[in-house]
Amino acid sequence: MSALLEVKGLRTAFETRAGSVCAVDGVDVEVHQGECLGIVGESGSGKSVTFASVMGLVRAPGRITAGEIHFDGRDLRKLSRKELRAVRGRDIAMTMQDALTALNPALTIGVQLAEVLEAHDETLPKGRKARARAIRERSVEMLGLVGIPSAGSRLSQYPHEFSGGMRQRIMIAIALACRPKLLIADEPTTALDVTIQAQVLELISDIRAKLGMSVVLITHDLGVVAEHCDRVMVMYAGQVVEEGPTAEVIGSPSHPYTRGLLGSIPRLSLRGQPIHPIEGQVPDLIDLPPQCRFYSRCAERTDACLTPIPVRQVGPHRKARCIIAGEDTE
Amino acid sequence: MGLGKFLERVLQLVPVLLGVSVIVFIMIALTPGDPVQIMIGDQAITPEQEAALRRDLGLDRPMYERFFLFVGNAVQGDFGQSFYHRRPVSEVIAERLPATIELSLVALLIALFTSIPLGVLAAIRKNSIFDRIATVISLLGVSLPGFWFGILLLMLFAVHLNILPVAGRIGYSSEIEPITHFLLIDTLLRGRPDAFLDALSHIILPAVTLGLPMTAILMRVTRSSMLEVLQQDYVTFAEAKGLSRRRVLFRHALKNALIPTVSVAAIETGSLLGGNMIVETVFGWPGLGRLVVESIFLRNYPLVQAAVLLYAVTYVLLNFFADILYTVLNPKVKL
């Protein structure tokens, strides 16, 4: 069965004063029907830009310079702007990290919900009154779905009148209003308290089960991925460095970076023992040398790593961009 | 905003208005030349008449008493007699005020209707030819001396091309009985489209000259504000929803982007008051600005005093209004 979303060789670059920065450098992604894919990486790894590119939201000075993006059988890069707008919000939806800035402070949430319905929903009646009523009904329904009580009276309120957790739910409600096939959740929990985080993630899982939706969870938090994602993809410096079923990748990571990430998580079971952060820093993305990008921070590097490293199959469903992966025994 | 805060702001106005009146009073009081002498001019009067005049004008009282007299009268609209016109100052000013207000309003409208679309377009098409033209206009707008630009326009349109008049507010043949004293409105109300066009042709050059600096400033403010708004997350989210470009622009971006524009416009309207004097002089516009300049040369100080006070008070009120406007419009402060 072909994947719902297939990205091949995506390259997105930004022109800056200092030169061209390739934020996404040759990335392949596959998202299958009904699955939850986790994307893990630190800031600057290219994880957000990858999916902004998929949705066509990359603006100057950035642009997609290479690659294919196939969604539901269609090549998104070949679509006109109008056609792409029809896909956005209806078939693919996105939520952003901070709901406070993502929601327009000057518009009521009712208006912001209604907008997406007006833009995409063909099933709405044509007459003004009937249409307005239908939109209101659907809005209340969506807010109920995300767990906001007495939604009817709250449609006329402004974003700043809600708590952080509720705003996130509202954002999710807006994203899901047209029952998209794919939800891209960009750092859905980063701006929230720990307790709310769990609620929001539960919510996403529930809805995913109900609607049969595919989800891409972009995060830097491995714990989130471990709990909610079927597969995980690790990104570093604009490239995919590891990919596979969550349990396997977390259980026995292949790439030294992944291992470093897992090793640096403080754990109660290891209380009293030193934490091992990954030494060094992410390389400057301008003028990268043609070699493994993790080289300068890798404890297991060899001279053979000074050439461009391709992605290799290291297991039945697992890939890693490392020469020595799969050869080590833990 | 809450009534309490509003009143607080209003109260803050009082010391400023007071200070302004003090300064205006001192400025005139310290002007060289004896006002009585100026009033008398060449007439021969007896010393008793002179002393009586002095008493009438309150010139024999101490400074602070004169000040309170001044403020007291001013609040009632009494600014004394104009030396030159031999009529109450308030009357003379009231006559010329509509011309100035009309000119300023038209200039303001021109500025708004030019700068906002240009500013928005420059922001949307950043670094395009549009943007560069907008930048050039902005720079020219603040670098062109108003008096010179006005003369240049006159040379081009009135002299060379001969399609627009040289001076004045309206031609003789188009004179009408005033209703509102705003010619552009009155000519229409009186059913005289030919007079309307005539009035329009007279007002267009001075209004453009007056409005140019403001256009330049507003365009820059709109452009940078729009650029900032376009970077905001809620614009990206709106795009992610698949909304049409127009919707994103007008509903989400513009509303927020125009807030700084509107408040700067309110503040800059005050500077239109200053520019009035120059433009009215260049174009022979029969307004308050030109009256003030003439009065200075004629040493007609009561009028100058009244006009300066009027300008200053208007300016302070405009700034106050701009302040309130900004607070009201800013959604984040809407708590």
Add this chain to the structure above:
Amino acid sequence: MTNVADMSRPPETIFQQNLGNFMRNRLAVASSAVVILFILLAIFAPLIAPHDPNATDLFRRLQPPAWVEGGEWSYLLGCDQLGRDILSRIIYGARISIFIGAAVILVATTIGIIAGLSAGYLRGWVDVVISRIVDILLGFPYLIFAIGLMAMMGPGLINIILALAYKEWVIPCRVVRGETLATRELEYIEAARALGASRRHIMVKEILPNILSPVIVVSTIRMAHVIILEASLSFLGLGVQPPTASWGSMVSDGRAFILESWWVSTFPGLAILLLVLAINVAGQGLRDAFDPRFHE
């Protein structure tokens, strides 16, 4: 192990970086050259001007520029209604505009810095008083205040400078006060206080050097505005008095002759435009160069 940092160049100071940014902006550099050109014209006016700016010659009354029929190349830009060479008067006029502009800005900035530092650092009643004065002065449209003062003091060079400076100082004052308020909470100020530095020492030696950048940028841009104001005052007849040539009064002189002799008003105004434009572009370049957002 080793980082990817490039250690081949010695680190630049922020100032050097900013200067580098400025130099890379060709337009700004070109404008600065124009400004310097005008300054040189002003300083060396007696050597450069082809004729005595006040020498009247009624035979040459309203003589057109050299390239128009009836003109002479030795009177390049033509003559005014008294037969005086316009080019020479423009060159000498540069002295007035630049001198007044610079003087006003210097005076205003000095007062503004003193007032702003005091208000921003000492706070308390000093701040209240100064802020009130600033508010009141801001309550006047610029030109009206200047005109009022000129009416009061009478025309004359010193009076113009004073009249314009009276209102101008509030602008650097506001900038300085804002910057001082922001800076005074920083740690190195606390450190200086802990070391027992006097208030004056802190204000002058610690805070002042760090807030100079924005003040310089603002002052440069304001100078352009002041030059236009002086020209406007002269145009209205309230500025420098004849026979001294000020660009503004030259434009005013030419008003009566716009029907036939367009050059009398045009060229002086063009001079104003060029100088002010150059200052604005250069000032803009300065602002962009010193803008911390441009540092990678």
